[in-house]
Amino acid sequence: MEQTFIMIKPDGVQRGLVGEIIGRFEKKGFTLKGLKLITVDRPFAEKHYADLSAKPFFTGLVDYIISGPVVAMVWEGKNVVTTGRKIIGATNPADSAPGTIRGDYAIDIGRNVIHGSDAVESARKEIALWFQEGIAGWQSCLH
Numbered sequence: 001m002e003q004t005f006i007m008i009k010p011d012g013v014q015r016g017l018v019g020e021i022i023g024r025f026e027k028k029g030f031t032l033k034g035l036k037l038i039t040v041d042r043p044f045a046e047k048h049y050a051d052l053s054a055k056p057f058f059t060g061l062v063d064y065i066i067s068g069p070v071v072a073m074v075w076e077g078k079n080v081v082t083t084g085r086k087i088i089g090a091t092n093p094a095d096s097a098p099g100t101i102r103g104d105y106a107i108d109i110g111r112n113v114i115h116g117s118d119a120v121e122s123a124r125k126e127i128a129l130w131f132q133e134g135i136a137g138w139q140s141c142l143h
């Protein structure tokens with residue numbers, strides 16, 4: 001069954017949107033397979049966003065991701081990667097439709113509440129990175 005990696009970013013956690021976001025994925029019919037609240041360090045965040053290392057906003061993006069705890073999750077279900085991206089909405093909240101998470105809760109591309117894998121292959125890599133054995137003292141959090 002297809003899986004995707006979803007991360008509620010520091011602004012989403014600080015604003016108390018965790019329950020709302022989890023509810024949207026649950027009510028759609030997806031299954032929560034892994035979840036942890038974690039504050040990551042700079043090398044870890046740089047690894048997660050390695051594909052964006054040449055972008056001018058890379059340093060600011062990493063600074064922000066390490067600024068507080070995030071909620072890292074694995075969700076499972078039919079077409080969860082593509083459908084999850086639809087639930088999340090466009091990367092730039094200026095373009096994300098009302099009814100999507102970013103459309104309802106964000107106004108700034110740099111503080112856009114949530115991340116979701118953009119393809120099945122990136123989901124596989126991101127799940128392997130965030131839910132590897134032993135990270136931050138955790139054993140496997142996947143069920």
Ligand code: CMP
Binds near residue numbers: 112
């Ligand atoms: P995310 O889905 O986590 O993937 C990469 C992130 O980079 C993206 O969400 C945005 O938060 C951020 N990002 C993308 N483009 C810009 C930009 N032009 N300025 C600042 N941040 C950006």
